[in-house]
Amino acid sequence: MTQKLVIIGNGMAPGRMLEHLFEQAPSQYDVTIFNAEPRVNYDRIMLSPVLSGEKTYEQIVIHGDGWYIENGIMLYKGHKIVSIDRAAKSVTSDHGVTESYDKLVIATGSVPFIIPVPGKDLPGVITYRDLDDVQAMLLAAQSREKAVVIGGGLLGLEAAAGLASRGMDVTVLHVMPTLMERQLDPAAGYLLQKAVEQRGIKVITKANTKQIVGTDKVEGIELDNGTIIPATLVVMAVGIRPNAAIAQEAGLAVNRGIVVDSGMQTSDGDILALGECAEVGGMVYGLVAPLYEMARIAAAHLAGDRSPAFVHSDTPTKLKVTGINLFSLGDFAEGDDREEIVLRDATAGVYKRLVLKDNRIIGTVLYGETADGAWFNDLKKKATDISEMRETLIFGQAYQGGSPLDPTAAVAALPDDAEICGCNGVCKGKITSAITGKGLTSLDEVRAHTKASASCGSCTGLVEQLMTLTLGDSYNPAAVQPMCGCSDLGHDDVRRLIKAKRLKTIPAVMQELEWKTSCGCAKCRPALNYYLVCDWPNEYADDYQSRFINERVHANIQKDGTYSVVPRMWGGVTNSGELRAIADVVDKFEIPMVKVTGGQRIDLLGIEKEDLPAVWADLGKAGFVSGQAYAKGLRTVKTCVGSDWCRFGTQDSTGLGIRIEKFMWGSWTPAKLKLAVSGCPRNCAEATCKDIGVICVDSGFEIHFAGAAGLDIKGTEILGLVKSEDEALHYIVALTQMYREQGRYLERIYKWGKRIGLDEIRRQIMGDTEKRHAYYERFVFSQKFAQVDPWSERVSGKDKHEFRPMATVGYPEAAE
Amino acid sequence: MTKIHINWVDIGDINDIPLRGARCVKTPQGKIAVFRTADNEVFAIEDHCPHRGGPLSQGIVHGTAVTCPLHNWVISLETGKALGADQGEVRTIRVRNDNGALSIALESLMMAAE
Numbered sequence: 001m002t003q004k005l006v007i008i009g010n011g012m013a014p015g016r017m018l019e020h021l022f023e024q025a026p027s028q029y030d031v032t033i034f035n036a037e038p039r040v041n042y043d044r045i046m047l048s049p050v051l052s053g054e055k056t057y058e059q060i061v062i063h064g065d066g067w068y069i070e071n072g073i074m075l076y077k078g079h080k081i082v083s084i085d086r087a088a089k090s091v092t093s094d095h096g097v098t099e100s101y102d103k104l105v106i107a108t109g110s111v112p113f114i115i116p117v118p119g120k121d122l123p124g125v126i127t128y129r130d131l132d133d134v135q136a137m138l139l140a141a142q143s144r145e146k147a148v149v150i151g152g153g154l155l156g157l158e159a160a161a162g163l164a165s166r167g168m169d170v171t172v173l174h175v176m177p178t179l180m181e182r183q184l185d186p187a188a189g190y191l192l193q194k195a196v197e198q199r200g201i202k203v204i205t206k207a208n209t210k211q212i213v214g215t216d217k218v219e220g221i222e223l224d225n226g227t228i229i230p231a232t233l234v235v236m237a238v239g240i241r242p243n244a245a246i247a248q249e250a251g252l253a254v255n256r257g258i259v260v261d262s263g264m265q266t267s268d269g270d271i272l273a274l275g276e277c278a279e280v281g282g283m284v285y286g287l288v289a290p291l292y293e294m295a296r297i298a299a300a301h302l303a304g305d306r307s308p309a310f311v312h313s314d315t316p317t318k319l320k321v322t323g324i325n326l327f328s329l330g331d332f333a334e335g336d337d338r339e340e341i342v343l344r345d346a347t348a349g350v351y352k353r354l355v356l357k358d359n360r361i362i363g364t365v366l367y368g369e370t371a372d373g374a375w376f377n378d379l380k381k382k383a384t385d386i387s388e389m390r391e392t393l394i395f396g397q398a399y400q401g402g403s404p405l406d407p408t409a410a411v412a413a414l415p416d417d418a419e420i421c422g423c424n425g426v427c428k429g430k431i432t433s434a435i436t437g438k439g440l441t442s443l444d445e446v447r448a449h450t451k452a453s454a455s456c457g458s459c460t461g462l463v464e465q466l467m468t469l470t471l472g473d474s475y476n477p478a479a480v481q482p483m484c485g486c487s488d489l490g491h492d493d494v495r496r497l498i499k500a501k502r503l504k505t506i507p508a509v510m511q512e513l514e515w516k517t518s519c520g521c522a523k524c525r526p527a528l529n530y531y532l533v534c535d536w537p538n539e540y541a542d543d544y545q546s547r548f549i550n551e552r553v554h555a556n557i558q559k560d561g562t563y564s565v566v567p568r569m570w571g572g573v574t575n576s577g578e579l580r581a582i583a584d585v586v587d588k589f590e591i592p593m594v595k596v597t598g599g600q601r602i603d604l605l606g607i608e609k610e611d612l613p614a615v616w617a618d619l620g621k622a623g624f625v626s627g628q629a630y631a632k633g634l635r636t637v638k639t640c641v642g643s644d645w646c647r648f649g650t651q652d653s654t655g656l657g658i659r660i661e662k663f664m665w666g667s668w669t670p671a672k673l674k675l676a677v678s679g680c681p682r683n684c685a686e687a688t689c690k691d692i693g694v695i696c697v698d699s700g701f702e703i704h705f706a707g708a709a710g711l712d713i714k715g716t717e718i719l720g721l722v723k724s725e726d727e728a729l730h731y732i733v734a735l736t737q738m739y740r741e742q743g744r745y746l747e748r749i750y751k752w753g754k755r756i757g758l759d760e761i762r763r764q765i766m767g768d769t770e771k772r773h774a775y776y777e778r779f780v781f782s783q784k785f786a787q788v789d790p791w792s793e794r795v796s797g798k799d800k801h802e803f804r805p806m807a808t809v810g811y812p813e814a815a816e
Numbered sequence: 817m818t819k820i821h822i823n824w825v826d827i828g829d830i831n832d833i834p835l836r837g838a839r840c841v842k843t844p845q846g847k848i849a850v851f852r853t854a855d856n857e858v859f860a861i862e863d864h865c866p867h868r869g870g871p872l873s874q875g876i877v878h879g880t881a882v883t884c885p886l887h888n889w890v891i892s893l894e895t896g897k898a899l900g901a902d903q904g905e906v907r908t909i910r911v912r913n914d915n916g917a918l919s920i921a922l923e924s925l926m927m928a929a930e
Contacts, residue, residue: 519836519854522876522883522890545836549874549885557885561871806839806850807827810922 002030005302006091006099008081008246009107010035012044012455013275013291015063017105020299022071028303031073032099034091037130038078040065044130045288045423045456048320051134051162053500084250086268103270103302106247106258110240110276110286115150119212125234128159140233141166147233148172148221150209152179154319156237157192160201161321163235167502171229172196173207173221175238183317183328187344188351188367195324195349204229242277242284257284262309264298274298280310288423288455289315316377316422318370320456325366327373330380331355332363343394352394359387372396374462378418411465420462423455431463435470443467484523486515491744495531504536506543520546527745530632533668534740537782544799550630553802554790555612563612564605566629567619568665571639571658571677572600581622589615599636599674601627613803616791625665625789632746633668634675637661638686642679642696651696653679656725663729664736666787667779670743670752673736688716691749692732697721701728705735705761706753714750717758720766734772735765737779824912824919830858831916838873838882841920848909848920849873851893853880859893860911860920866891866904 007014010033018031041063049055068075079093090100112127114120126136137159140147144167149160152174164170172179178189179196193203208224212234220230242257253259253267257279264272264280274294276286285291290313297308316329332355334340343352348368354376355363361380366373375397379386386393397413414420416429434440434449446463447454453463467475482488489497494513503509506528510520520528525546532540550556555563569578582602586594593605607615616626629635637660640646642653657677667673676687677694687693689709693716695702700723707716719735722728738761743752753761764771794803833839833852840863841848847863849872857880863873870886880893890899896908910921 517879519878521878522888525876525878545834545877548876553874557871557874559868559886561869561874801832801834801839805842805847806832808842809825809827809920810843810845 003028003102004100005029005031005103005105006101007031007033007105007107008091009033009109009275009277010037010041010075011107011109011275012041012062012288013109013295014105014107015041016292016295017107017274017299017302018071018073020296021302024299024305025303029103031071032076032101033068033073034076034079034081034093034097034099036078036080037132039131040068040075040077042131043455045320047128047131047134048158048162050131051137051159052165052321053162053496056496057131081246084246084271086250086271089270101270103272105298105302106266106271106273106277107275108243108246108277111243112236113239113241114236115209115238117209117211119214119218120236122212122214122218123216124214124218124232125212125236128155128235128237129240137163137233137235138166141168143232144168145232146171146230147235148229148231149235149237150221151235151237151239152176152203152205153182153237153239154180154317156235157196158320159235159237160196161199161324163233164199164201165501168233170200171202171204171231173209173223173229174203174205175208177205179203179205180319180328183365184326184367185332185353185365187342187353188326188328188365191349191351191367192319192324192326240276240286242279244277247273247277255279255282262297262311263301263306264294264310265301272298272301281312283312287315287317289425292424313381316364316373318456325368325370327364327366327370329373329377330361330363332365338362341390341394354394356386359385359390361386374418374420374459375414377422378414381419411462412469420466421450421452421455421459424451426450426452428466431466432470435467440467441471441475483527484521486510486517486520486524487513488516489513491527491747494528495535495742495744498531499535504532504539505541506532506546526632530668530670530745534782537785551632552799553609553612554626554628554630554794555607556630558605560606562606562608564603564629565607565612565615565619566597566601566603566627567624568627568661569601570661571637571654573639573654573658574602578622578624581619581624585615585618588618591615597629597636599629600638601629601636603629610803610805613794613800617795620789620792620795624791626791628665628790631668632671634661634664634666634673636674637664638674638676638690640677640679640684642677646679648682649679649696650698651679651701651725653677653685653694653696656694656696656701656728657685659725660729660732663733664783666789667736667740667783668786669736669740671746671748673739673749675732689713690716692735694728694732699723701725703728703731703735706750706758708748708750712750717753719762730776731765731772733779734775735761737775738764740779740782741775823922825922826917826919828918829916830856830913830918833858836877838875838877840871840873843922847871847873849882850911850918850920851877851882853877853893858911858913858918860909861891861893861896862906862909864906865889866898866906867902872906 043060043062046060079095081091082094083092090098092098112129126133141163147163147168147170149156149172152172160170160172178186179192196203210222210224213220213222218234220228222228244254244258247258248254258266258273258277260266260273260278260280264274266273275291297310300308314330319326339356341354350368353365354361360383364376414428418428420426420428431450431452440446453460481490483491501512503512509528526548529543529546555565589611591604595603597603637657639654639657643649643651673691675692676685676690678685678687679696681695687695689707693704700721702721703719704716705719708714739749739752827841836854838849838851848860849863850860852858863871865872865884867889870884872882872884874885875882881890883890889902892899896906898904912919
């Protein structure tokens with residue numbers, strides 16, 4: 001018989017519990033979840049990379065909406081439970097929904113600790129706990145003003161690093177003499193402080209906050225020594241406490257957290273609690289590994305297996321700030337019965353300390369070089385007697401037993417039960433047997449099957465080494481295709497980091513992202529130039545020398561080194577005056593070939609480079625501007641004659657095409673962009689194989705996109721139907737901007753669409769009014785700087801060196 | 817008897833060439849492409865890709881190499897040889913940089929004039 005399981009909270013612990021439960025007892029329960037946050041289950045550990053811009057929210061979702069549907073879970077998003085009626089066995093949410101349960105799981109997590117100082121409730125004071133907090137910080141960071149982070153622990157430092165990389169001027173206040181004093185000894189704390197300060201973050205230790213000052217909003221912080229630090233944003237990251245209020249009101253036993261036994265059961269036999277809100281064996285936990293262990297045990301108990309019991313174990317701590325490596329585990333206080341081994345390498349910024357008791361490791365602090373963390377953890381866990389290797393222990397595993405310094409040797413030497421992924425408690429044997437048993441070949445597959453490196457990701461390197469060991473050369477760890485040989489980063493990473501780190505020149509990108517060549521190559525430079533033009537339209541100075549020749553001289557190079565010139569013909573419409581001007585230019589410059597193009601305009605081929613400015617000058621007099629027939633940008637908007645002439649036409653397709661072209665000309669895009677507007681479904685403008693197309697119908701305008709008629713042939717997909725011309729323009733512009741911001745250089749719109757998902761594009765453009773307007777506005781803004789006719793600029797003398805030889809030498813006249 | 821006679825011919829100033837760019841010098845034997853790298857080094861090679869004759873002066877300059885605009889061959893400015901898997905070579909021409917005043921050595925020109 002199916003029982004009713006109700007869960008309060010939708011964080012990582014109950015999410016993991018359900019995964020185990022569905023595996024062990026697939027149809028035992030009907031599950032209902034109440035989530036106070038209005039969203040699905042995401043990886044909270046990865047909030048810091050979202051804050052710093054290294055990841056997006058979509059990348060840290062653990063269970064998408066589909067997972068809840070597949071498993072028949074009723075998820076109430078944005079519902080906070082306000083009461084538990086233990087007698088009636090039901091819960092009620094703040095929106096008035098009441099659900100009864102057979103079993104109830106409380107997973108309300110924790111609440112941030114707010115230090116009780118005056119001003120703590122001012123707008124601009126936020127905590128760091130969930131995605132809403134991250135979004136609030138990102139919004140505040142746009143000001144690029146001053147921020148103060150109170151708390152120099154894990155969360156505080158990650159918040160500070162994230163805000164600094166977003167361009168804020170950050171000060172960290174920490175009440176203790178050294179940073180992260182619970183995880184690090186003073187020496188490592190000092191190295192950490194130096195590394196943090198090198199990122200431009202100010203650190204004040206022994207800082208006691210007296211009050212937060214400000215009238216309507218935060219203006220600064222006053223310390224008890226009278227120092228005032230101005231700030232528009234204050235982040236409180238001083239710690240968390242279990243969120244046990246609802247359990248207490250319901251009369252459950254509560255101490256620091258909700259008291260549970262080693263089977264996760266509360267003082268009520270039908271109620272379990274797990275996660276940060278639970279107290280087991282007198283301890284409460286905040287790191288993910290013990291919480292996942294609770295999830296495993298709770299699932300077993302719900303499935304009817306009462307044997308697993310929670311046992312305390314130390315969990316290593318790692319800081320997720322790119323470029324700072326630290327690892328801390330266990331107890332490292334000094335004591336008479338303890339010995340320590342310390343290694344310092346000041347030049348390399350390395351500090352390692354092992355604390356021993358009775359020849360066994362009880363504590364480890366590694367700073368700068370943390371590769372041996374897993375090995376030390378293993379030795380500690382097994383309480384291995386280390387007296388045999390005492391002399392070389394601190395140098396790490398590679399120095400034991402003369403094994404070679406192969407980077408995979410350390411992992412190869414680990415026993416099968418050595419823990420690789422601390423967050424998910426996955427040992428080496430489980431990973432290697434999954435790789436061979438299930439034929440896994442990619443990191444994503446290993447993550448899907450074993451969960452190893454699927455949470456904080458800091459063991460990704462170890463998992464990859466295991467894959468190399470198990471699969472040999474058939475495993476290629478570079479799953480992300482690098483942009484080119486100059487970098488190991490893929491296009492998407494580069495684009496994200498350009499924005500996150502606010503990089504605004506090509507040298508800045510190459511310096512900050514550690515380019516391997518001094519000035520790039522012909523692949524990466526045009527790509528970077530495009531990304532910078534797109535992301536900083538008003539600030540970036542276009543790098544002429546990083547553009548392909550066609551975009552430098554605004555004409556198309558031909559096989560013999562001559563050029564072709566295509567003037568813009570709006571919507572493919574011309575007149576006698578324009579045609580006469582073209583005929584005159586052809587005669588005057590003896591242009592050998594005149595050709596009608598597929599995009600409804602006229603191509604003049606075989607023009608010498610030196611003649612280009614003169615040709616443009618004559619064309620310009622007749623009103624012609626560049627057709628950008630050479631650009632990774634808007635090319636043509638092809639039209640049919642529409643309702644003005646055609647007996648089948650339903651709308652003014654010619655007029656709409658011209659309007660779109662006049663709005664969008666001059667814009668740069670990842671690859672060329674060709675549009676068309678057809679006046680009826682007979683589709684004479686061939687709009688259904690274009691990058692973006694419009695099919696006019698009686699009821700409005702059907703917008704199409706992601707077609708191709710080149711190397712690949714592909715019909716378009718329908719974006720949606722809109723009623724008016726104004727809307728059609730608006731939606732097309734928004735779609736183009738989304739593509740401009742997300743496309744990889746040289747990636748046509750149909751490939752981009754396939755990569756990120758057509759539904760996602762429809763959702764953002766058709767379904768999300770706010771997003772659509774934001775895309776539209778950003779496009780309009782960038783057009784202010786893009787709509788300059790390059791031909792008339794060059795007729796007036798811009799880049800004139802380009803069109804003249806440097807010198808003419810060796811001819812008889814010159815020799816005389 | 818052939819007498820090798822080096823004839824230095826002035827072609828202009830280094831600042832006439834954009835950084836990471838190139839300009840052409842016209843000679844009776846064809847165009848010569850003169851390059852200026854990011855490090856302000858100057859090189860001259862025949863403006864004619866060994867692959868299909870593309871104008872190398874129109875390519876993107878990176879490090880001490882240029883990528884041909886027609887089919888993306890990468891040519892070393894120092895040796896004139898194609899880099900990577902491609903095989904081919906263009907003639908290099910000696911350049912003198914006298915405080916920014918550039919001249920090229922036209923030895924074959926003298927032979928042709930004799």
